[in-house]
Amino acid sequence: MRRLQGLLGVVALVALWWLLAATVFAGGGAVPTPWAVLTGMGDDGWAFYGPNLTATLGAAVQGFLWGNGLAIAVALVVLLVPRLEAVATQLAVISYCIPLLAIGPIVLVVFGGDATVVFLAAISVFFTTLIGALLGLRSADRASLDVVTVYGGGRLARLRYVQIVSALPGTFAGLKISAPSALLGAIIGEYLGSNDAGLGVSLMISQQQFQVPRTWGLALVSGLVAGLGYAIVALVARVVTPWSRGESQ
Numbered sequence: 237m238r239r240l241q242g243l244l245g246v247v248a249l250v251a252l253w254w255l256l257a258a259t260v261f262a263g264g265g266a267v268p269t270p271w272a273v274l275t276g277m278g279d280d281g282w283a284f285y286g287p288n289l290t291a292t293l294g295a296a297v298q299g300f301l302w303g304n305g306l307a308i309a310v311a312l313v314v315l316l317v318p319r320l321e322a323v324a325t326q327l328a329v330i331s332y333c334i335p336l337l338a339i340g341p342i343v344l345v346v347f348g349g350d351a352t353v354v355f356l357a358a359i360s361v362f363f364t365t366l367i368g369a370l371l372g373l374r375s376a377d378r379a380s381l382d383v384v385t386v387y388g389g390g391r392l393a394r395l396r397y398v399q400i401v402s403a404l405p406g407t408f409a410g411l412k413i414s415a416p417s418a419l420l421g422a423i424i425g426e427y428l429g430s431n432d433a434g435l436g437v438s439l440m441i442s443q444q445q446f447q448v449p450r451t452w453g454l455a456l457v458s459g460l461v462a463g464l465g466y467a468i469v470a471l472v473a474r475v476v477t478p479w480s481r482g483e484s485q
Contacts (some may be wrong), residue, residue: 237342268449273456276449287459291424291434293461295350300418304365304411306358311369315399316391324366324472332363336421340428353425353434360421361414368410372403408473415465423458 253271261267268276277285285367307328314321336356340399346350384394426436442450 246463255381265448268452272449273452279459280450282452287427287433288435288438288454289430289457289461292353292419292426292436295425295434296357296418296422297355298354299359299421300361300414302354303358303361303418304414306320307362307410308363308369308407311366311373311403312395314370315395316372321370328363328366331359336360340424344428345424352428355420356425357418357421364413364417365407365410368406368408369403371479372406375401375406376402404477405473408477410471412466412469415469416462417461419458419465 250270253267257267257269257272290391309327310324314324318413336359338354340356343355347355373395374396380398381394384397389397422434423436423439426434428436435454439451439454439458443455
């Protein structure tokens with residue numbers, strides 16, 4: 237039922253888009269019809285989208301791995317050394333609140349090239365995964381922790397056998413948000429002109445040249461890839477943490 241409702245929602249959205257493009261925005265040329273966008277995408281083909289998509293995905297995946305890996309490592313350190321929690325949380329909030337467009341030029345000057353894209357992708361995912369991991373680690377069942385302690389287990393044993401398992405649902409919740417966030421951070425990095433290929437670079441060029449159907453096509457591809465990343469992480473979460481949905485393993 238949910239899939240049918242989702243499909244009907246997509247059809248209704250496309251129909252509304254087509255109606256507005258053919259009526260309200262017909263004279264301006266800023267909103268093409270879905271058919272015009274699809275036709276433009278077909279004309280550009282994989283020769284145009286392939287290299288740009290590959291460049292952006294490569295940087296986004298690297299940023300996803302670096303940012304999330306660092307966030308999970310910090311969460312584990314904070315759990316083992318609680319005094320560091322305030323510092324880690326403040327750094328996470330700062331990384332989340334600073335606009336990427338504000339720090340992007342600085343990062344570009346310091347690092348340059350592809351490293352800027354990876355850095356912005358990584359900083360885009362750090363906060364959500366860190367908070368999700370911390371909340372998950374703290375949600376461990378107290379009785380289970382006491383059982384490990386009674387059998388002689390120390391802090392590392394409690395972390396290994398109880399807390400990491402309890403942290404998986406919260407961590408995956410953060411990872412699901414991180415997937416599209418990493419792509420957005422990579423596109424912003426490319427949009428700043430840090431490299432020569434990618435969806436962000438193509439978006440900037442198509443806007444400057446007023447290639448409206450191509451701009452919409454690039455935006456559509458970016459949205460689809462971001463949604464696909466979210467769906468992949470959600471699928472992995474369903475397999476790894478079936479108990480979070482009330483299913484037996």
